[in-house]
Amino acid sequence: MSGGPSETFAPGTVVHDELHNRVGEVRGNVGPYIQLRPLGGGLEWDTAPERLRLATARERLSAAVAAANAVSRGRKRQ
Numbered sequence: 001m002s003g004g005p006s007e008t009f010a011p012g013t014v015v016h017d018e019l020h021n022r023v024g025e026v027r028g029n030v031g032p033y034i035q036l037r038p039l040g041g042g043l044e045w046d047t048a049p050e051r052l053r054l055a056t057a058r059e060r061l062s063a064a065v066a067a068a069n070a071v072s073r074g075r076k077r078q
Helices: 057-072
Strands: 014-017 022-030 033-037 045-047 052-054
Touching: 014 033, 014 057, 022 045, 022 057
Parallel strands: none
Antiparallel strands: 014 022, 014 052, 022 033, 033 045
């Protein structure tokens, strides 16, 4: 893992949460946790910063396509 307490991620950075196996956009932090939101919107979740790393181009694209597909099917973003 490349994240950790010594590495901070600015809001808007797209990261991979290895604990939850999800890609999300950094929204901020509360206490020791980083708040993430799915690409395209949805419910935020918290995770430990040491479980984060920058998302690869492939992960970013996959998450963005999944969000666009959900919207095109009329499903709520999650």
